[in-house]
Amino acid sequence: MSSDNRPIGVFDSGLGGLTVVKDLAKILPGEDIVYLGDSARVPYGIKSLATIRRFAMEDAAFLGRFDPKLLVVACNTASAAAIDAITATAPCDVVDVVRPSAAAALAATDGPVGVVATEATVRSGAYQRALAADGAGREILAVACPLLVPIVEEGRDGDDPIVTHVLCDYLRNLQRLRPGAMVLGCTHYPLLAGPIGKLMGPATQLISSATAAALDVAHRLDAAGMRHARVEGGSLRCHTTDNPQRFAELGATFGGRPLDHVEYVGTDELEGLVARRPVKS
Amino acid sequence: MSSDNRPIGVFDSGLGGLTVVKDLAKILPGEDIVYLGDSARVPYGIKSLATIRRFAMEDAAFLGRFDPKLLVVACNTASAAAIDAITATAPCDVVDVVRPSAAAALAATDGPVGVVATEATVRSGAYQRALAADGAGREILAVACPLLVPIVEEGRDGDDPIVTHVLCDYLRNLQRLRPGAMVLGCTHYPLLAGPIGKLMGPATQLISSATAAALDVAHRLDAAGMRHARVEGGSLRCHTTDNPQRFAELGATFGGRPLDHVEYVGTDELEGLVARRPVKS
Numbered sequence: 001m002s003s004d005n006r007p008i009g010v011f012d013s014g015l016g017g018l019t020v021v022k023d024l025a026k027i028l029p030g031e032d033i034v035y036l037g038d039s040a041r042v043p044y045g046i047k048s049l050a051t052i053r054r055f056a057m058e059d060a061a062f063l064g065r066f067d068p069k070l071l072v073v074a075c076n077t078a079s080a081a082a083i084d085a086i087t088a089t090a091p092c093d094v095v096d097v098v099r100p101s102a103a104a105a106l107a108a109t110d111g112p113v114g115v116v117a118t119e120a121t122v123r124s125g126a127y128q129r130a131l132a133a134d135g136a137g138r139e140i141l142a143v144a145c146p147l148l149v150p151i152v153e154e155g156r157d158g159d160d161p162i163v164t165h166v167l168c169d170y171l172r173n174l175q176r177l178r179p180g181a182m183v184l185g186c187t188h189y190p191l192l193a194g195p196i197g198k199l200m201g202p203a204t205q206l207i208s209s210a211t212a213a214a215l216d217v218a219h220r221l222d223a224a225g226m227r228h229a230r231v232e233g234g235s236l237r238c239h240t241t242d243n244p245q246r247f248a249e250l251g252a253t254f255g256g257r258p259l260d261h262v263e264y265v266g267t268d269e270l271e272g273l274v275a276r277r278p279v280k281s
Numbered sequence: 282m283s284s285d286n287r288p289i290g291v292f293d294s295g296l297g298g299l300t301v302v303k304d305l306a307k308i309l310p311g312e313d314i315v316y317l318g319d320s321a322r323v324p325y326g327i328k329s330l331a332t333i334r335r336f337a338m339e340d341a342a343f344l345g346r347f348d349p350k351l352l353v354v355a356c357n358t359a360s361a362a363a364i365d366a367i368t369a370t371a372p373c374d375v376v377d378v379v380r381p382s383a384a385a386a387l388a389a390t391d392g393p394v395g396v397v398a399t400e401a402t403v404r405s406g407a408y409q410r411a412l413a414a415d416g417a418g419r420e421i422l423a424v425a426c427p428l429l430v431p432i433v434e435e436g437r438d439g440d441d442p443i444v445t446h447v448l449c450d451y452l453r454n455l456q457r458l459r460p461g462a463m464v465l466g467c468t469h470y471p472l473l474a475g476p477i478g479k480l481m482g483p484a485t486q487l488i489s490s491a492t493a494a495a496l497d498v499a500h501r502l503d504a505a506g507m508r509h510a511r512v513e514g515g516s517l518r519c520h521t522t523d524n525p526q527r528f529a530e531l532g533a534t535f536g537g538r539p540l541d542h543v544e545y546v547g548t549d550e551l552e553g554l555v556a557r558r559p560v561k562s
Binding site for chain 1: 320321322323327328329331332336427428430431432434435442443446447450522523524527548549552553
């Protein structure tokens with residue numbers, strides 16, 4: 001059987017993409033992973049699409065240095081804003097989190113589909129387009145939930161009354177829609193899957209964009225005969241644009257295990273990797 | 282009487298500093314103001330002190346181009362992390378928001394003093410040091426309120442039950458302290474002064490860091506005979522590292538008036554202005 005021992009490149013605006021890494025490591029334990037978290041410029045979800053696109057292109061270019069066999073855009077906002085631009089320039093296949101999540105939601109139900117995501121992801125229309133393309137006639141509702149990322153980063157858990165109040169507020173219209181599936185369209189949101197599931201009820205299947213992306217990666221590697229020859233013991237090498245120690249400390253929550261190898265890379269270095277054009281949209 | 286017709290430079294991580302601009306324009310209506318909002322890298326308050334310091338130094342260097350007579354660090358987080366570094370290199374006098382706010386709080390009461398601020402501002406200890414230096418023996422309590430900036434940016438107002446719930450949670454220990462004065466130690470927070478005042482009660486005087494900084498600017502200009510010769514009709518010129526149209530739209534909430542003149546400046550341009558060292562803290 002053929003194999004490819006190069007690493008998988010994964011990037012996110014910060015720590016959230018480590019939920020994708022966690023699922024990747026579970027599904028593909030032999031693969032080496034190189035991760036970049038752009039913690040100095042986090043979050044992407046509140047910025048203009050042009051700025052998000054530029055940051056994402058720089059992140060992808062940085063990971064290109066490691067000769068990845070596959071690139072994972074583990075950030076819904078970057079996927080929504082920049083997947084076409086990244087795919088057009090990447091030296092390898094690119095997996096985003098939006099398309100696999102939309103496909104998984106449509107496969108899970110014949111009924112309406114809900115999406116919760118950042119403001120920029122909803123504004124980009126990427127989920128709405130992906131769901132409408134393959135799910136013609138479906139009722140679709142995408143709701144922006146700007147407070148959920150800071151809530152997760154503050155370390156609040158599902159029992160916290162603030163979490164309940166904020167979720168009740170955001171999910172009101174989605175509860176009325178009674179979706180058969182709902183995409184957790186931000187890599188931070190799986191950490192709130194418990195309280196979200198309770199509020200939506202058992203008839204709504206929650207789709208984690210992290211899991212959907214990890215399954216898509218496995219599928220693509222298998223189809224191309226590009227799995228690592230090793231079946232377990234893969235490594236994880238992390239890079240961050242902010243303080244590496246802080247990244248390692250906070251990242252353990254997301255990745256579910258200690259992060260032993262975190263290096264600093266400056267945003268000035270990233271900014272130098274891609275030719276610039278003025279921001280227009 | 283002597284005068285100085287050069288502009289005042291003001292910067293913030295994003296839109297929040299426009300609350301300082303609003304108070305400056307009220308107190309010093311003749312002054313020209315050049316503003317930089319680093320919206321592409323906002324917020325600063327969740328990042329490491331070294332990264333905040335680097336961003337703030339770049340922001341200050343950019344404003345240096347306009348030959349300002351005075352530089353205002355209109356961001357509590359940047360003031361807390363970088364005031365010494367900026368003061369050491371700036372070509373003019375520098376006003377921050379922390380020291381004037383601490384002084385105003387101590388002047389307003391002989392009792393305990395409270396502070397609400399971002400996580401990085403509280404972690405830096407800048408308010409605690411400034412209050413302890415001039416208010417020996419005072420009870421001081423600084424509380425980090427990470428959700429308040431995203432709540433303000435989401436456009437929620439004081440009647441929103443989410444705002445009440447979140448404020449009750451953050452202010453619990455401050456209510457027990459019964460402070461005579463409490464600093465709103467983030468330029469976003471004056472937009473929540475209504476509900477914060479209701480929860481703290483009339484015995485706690487709220488100190489807006491925006492107003493305190495604007496009064497300090499007026500005081501320094503008067504002391505140095507550096508007011509503009511004009512007494513009204515000053516101009517406002519804004520720059521942002523993200524989309525200028527979006528900045529103008531959202532900025533009207535903070536500045537209280539339309540922003541007619543907003544220009545784009547790239548973060549790559551800012552990154553080039555200051556020599557770089559690796560992030561250590």
